[in-house]
Amino acid sequence: MTAAVSAGGWKEQLRRVGELALLGIVAVLVSLPVLTLGAAVATVSTAVGHWADHDDLPPWRAMGAEFVRRLLPGMPVGVVAVLAVFVVSQQVAWLRAGVVPGGGGVLVLFGVAVACLAAVALLAVPRLAGRGTWRAALAAGWTDLLRAPAAGLAALSVTAVAVLLAVLLPGVVLVLPALLVLALHAVHRRLVPPRP
Structure with a gap:
C-alpha cells in the first residue's frame, strides 16, 4: 500500500513538473x-x-485568452527590455574600455544600480498574477524591494541559477521560464511580508 502511494506520489510530481x-x-x-x-x-x-x-494549471484556452488580453499592454515591455539590455551592455563596454571616466568604482556602482532595477523587475513578476498591470507590478516590486531587500537578493539568486543552467545546458532554456517564475512566486510568498 505504501509503495503504491509513493509510486503515485512521484508520478504526480513528475506530471506537475512536466506541466510547468x-x-x-x-x-x-x-x-x-x-x-x-x-x-x-x-x-x-x-x-x-x-x-x-x-x-x-488553468485550461489552455483560459491561458490563451489571458495572453490576448495582455498583448497590447505588454508590448512596450518587450521593447524596453531589449533596449535595457543594449544600454547596459554598451555602458559596461564603455566603462571597461575607459571611454566613460570612472573606471572600476563607477562600474561597481553601475552594477549595483542595474542589480537593484533587475530585482524590482523580478519581484514584479509575481505581482502580475491575476489582473495586475505591468505599471502596478513594477511599483509594487519597488516597494517590495525596499521592505524586504532579502527578497530582491533571493530573486536575483534564483535568476542567476537559471541563467547558469541555460548557459551550461542550452537545451534546458526551453523549460526554464515557468520554473523560474515558480521560483519567483515562492521567493515572493516566503520573503515579502504582507502589506499592512
Whole structure:
C-alpha cells in the first residue's frame, strides 16, 4: 500500500513538473517576436500563481485568452527590455574600455544600480498574477524591494541559477521560464511580508 502511494506520489510530481516545463516551452516560443514578451511573462505568472494555489494549471484556452488580453499592454515591455539590455551592455563596454571616466568604482556602482532595477523587475513578476498591470507590478516590486531587500537578493539568486543552467545546458532554456517564475512566486510568498 505504501509503495503504491509513493509510486503515485512521484508520478504526480513528475506530471506537475512536466506541466510547468510544457508551459515554459510555449512561453519561449510565444516570446520569440519580442513584442509579445510582456504578455507572455504576465500570462505565465498568472498560470503559475493558479498552479501554486490550486495544484493545477488553468485550461489552455483560459491561458490563451489571458495572453490576448495582455498583448497590447505588454508590448512596450518587450521593447524596453531589449533596449535595457543594449544600454547596459554598451555602458559596461564603455566603462571597461575607459571611454566613460570612472573606471572600476563607477562600474561597481553601475552594477549595483542595474542589480537593484533587475530585482524590482523580478519581484514584479509575481505581482502580475491575476489582473495586475505591468505599471502596478513594477511599483509594487519597488516597494517590495525596499521592505524586504532579502527578497530582491533571493530573486536575483534564483535568476542567476537559471541563467547558469541555460548557459551550461542550452537545451534546458526551453523549460526554464515557468520554473523560474515558480521560483519567483515562492521567493515572493516566503520573503515579502504582507502589506499592512
